[in-house]
Amino acid sequence: MLATILNKQNEDLIVDDVEIFPLEVGQVLVKVEASSICGRQIAEITGTKGQDYHLPHLLGHEGCGIVEDIGVGVNTVAVGDKVVMHWRKGAGIESDSPQYKWGDRVIGGGLVTTLSEKAVVSENRLTKIDPEMPSAAAALLGCASTTALGLINNEAKLKIGEGIMVLGAGGVGLSVIQAAKLVSAYPIIAIDVDEAKLKKAEELGATHCFMNEPDLYWGEPAEVVVETTGIPAIIQQAYQAVTSGGKIILVGQPHVEQSLTISRFASHYRGITVQDSEGGLTQPHIDIPRYVFLYKKGILKLDSLITDTYNLSDINKAMRDMRSGKVVGKCAITIN
Secondary structure (H helix, E strand, O other), X not given: OEXXXXXXXXXXXXXXXXXXXXXXXXXXXXXXXXXXXXXXXXXXXXXXXXXXOOOOEEOOOOEEEEEEEEOOOOOOOOOOOEEEEOOOOOOOOOOOOOOEEEOOEEEEOOOOOOOEOEEEEEHHHEEXXXXXXXXXXXXXXXXXXXXXXXHHHHHOOOXXXXXXXXXXXXXXXXXXXXXXXXXXXXXXXXXXXXXXHHHHHHHHOOOEEEEOOOOOOOOOOEEEEEEOOXXXXXXXXXXXXXXXXXXXXXXXXXXXXXXXXXXXXXXXXXXXXXXXXXHHHOXXXXXXXXXXXXXXXXXXXXXXXXXXXXXXXXXXXXXXXXXXXXXXXXXXXXXX
């Protein structure tokens, strides 16, 4: 089967044949139908977190597919089930990390990978969904949309009528804006440097959109500021944009060698809470079925987040387009 392999950091990915070993306890073989690309994959390629000591390995942690086989002990999914593939721990067994044979080498990829024709996945990284759910939309429930919805509900605990500012209107930022609209936040402020992304933010629920310029006046500070870029200078802006007693939630991750300088630090002693997002504290086996229900009712508009579609063979172009900002929202990788 074909799989996407990260062989060396800061080089093109390799799409090549790998072999699957017999399933072990708690492992599930999934025929992948669709995947998306998260900032985590770009960070793995560019070395944002530093040197990768597990190379080469497979990639991807948000996808959707059909169960083809199950290992001993698996009871939350069955052959033929449609499943979301997610990185947050859900119900079922946590298996040993799956391995694959690539030429004469044995390589891994973690408990879930999605950028391949098939994937061996730990049972607790899969959640069964309605078979009528479109695969490209369902793939977003593996990370981007579940992170955003959980961030609003569980981490920001945003109340009706509270304001939120989203710094960076990329895939996750747009998902946060969409989630904020669902809980009747106001205002919902989107900040970005790309007019196309701000237009999409307005479409998804932003009430105010601004280009991020040095002399920009945002107006009143927001109760919650969500930072999605991981750029230290933008993180510093979050401190200036949050109201006293408000909350800053960090989603984007700076490079491991970067530092953050906070200007006029004493002025920030005003009851601000700063925290990183932990995937929205999502409980996949509980939350994903609720989100699928909202999608089917036309309330959660996942399709509107997808702006670009690629084949698996075009994965390097997709990565380049993501890194350059050409992809306005989320991209879908169609596989089977």
